[in-house]
Amino acid sequence: MKPLERLLLENKAWAQEKAAHDPEFFDKLRQPRNPDCFWIGCSDSRIHADQVTQTEPGEIFVHRNIANQVATMDMNFLAALEYAVDFLEVKHIIVCGHYGCGSIKAAMGKARPDQLFINKWLKYIKDIYRLHRENIDAESSDEARHNKLVELNIIEQVHNLAQTSVIQRAWRAGSRPDLRGWVYGLHDGIIKEIASLKAGSPLDPIYEQDLEFSTVKKQL
Numbered sequence: 270m271k272p273l274e275r276l277l278l279e280n281k282a283w284a285q286e287k288a289a290h291d292p293e294f295f296d297k298l299r300q301p302r303n304p305d306c307f308w309i310g311c312s313d314s315r316i317h318a319d320q321v322t323q324t325e326p327g328e329i330f331v332h333r334n335i336a337n338q339v340a341t342m343d344m345n346f347l348a349a350l351e352y353a354v355d356f357l358e359v360k361h362i363i364v365c366g367h368y369g370c371g372s373i374k375a376a377m378g379k380a381r382p383d384q385l386f387i388n389k390w391l392k393y394i395k396d397i398y399r400l401h402r403e404n405i406d407a408e409s410s411d412e413a414r415h416n417k418l419v420e421l422n423i424i425e426q427v428h429n430l431a432q433t434s435v436i437q438r439a440w441r442a443g444s445r446p447d448l449r450g451w452v453y454g455l456h457d458g459i460i461k462e463i464a465s466l467k468a469g470s471p472l473d474p475i476y477e478q479d480l481e482f483s484t485v486k487k488q489l
């Protein structure tokens with residue numbers, strides 16, 4: 270059987286199984302849901318937010334990209350973030366990376382000339398490696414060095430998230446969302462928390478908005 274035919278066949282089997290187990294499953298799914306969590310994960314095919322957390326459809330709003338980046342030039346990401354924060358009013362945002370991430374390994378080596386867009390995307394990861402090079406290279410094995418950069422990338426993305434205007438606006442308006450950095454172990458399936466920023470956490474002043482300036486501008 271061709272791979273795509275198998276997917277469609279498995280889809281029918283899944284739909285029948287769900288309906289058999291809970292006849293109201295699809296009726297409930299049609300109702301609007303307000304997920305509490307926004308998950309920013311890696312596109313890696315081995316990690317699915319709902320599978321590894323045993324959550325049901327409707328519980329987690331998801332954005333995935335290569336190496337779970339908070340890319341503030343990416344309209345797709347920014348639109349998803351704005352929707353999650355301003356419309357779904359999520360209470361938590363999770364940046365979840367994973368040990369053994371192939372993109373992180375790729376970013377630690379030379380760029381391949383035939384991967385024009387991948388190279389551009391991985392550039393931000395290379396920057397994190399460069400900034401923490403001494404710390405990362407002090408690890409005793411290639412695997413440990415990769416995993417160190419996996420963790421530092423997650424921590425960096427949590428801070429990037431805090432610096433976005435969407436999060437800063439939400440934090441000024443109320444007490445959500447909290448930001449979390451999680452790392453998933455492909456070897457054991459376990460998620461560990463390695464970073465967290467409560468709503469309203471102070472930023473380095475260089476990332477803060479000069480509200481006084483914006484008030485003055487409005488008056489002009």
Ligand SMILES: [Zn+2]
Pocket residue numbers: 311312313335336367369370371372373
């Ligand atoms: Zn990955």
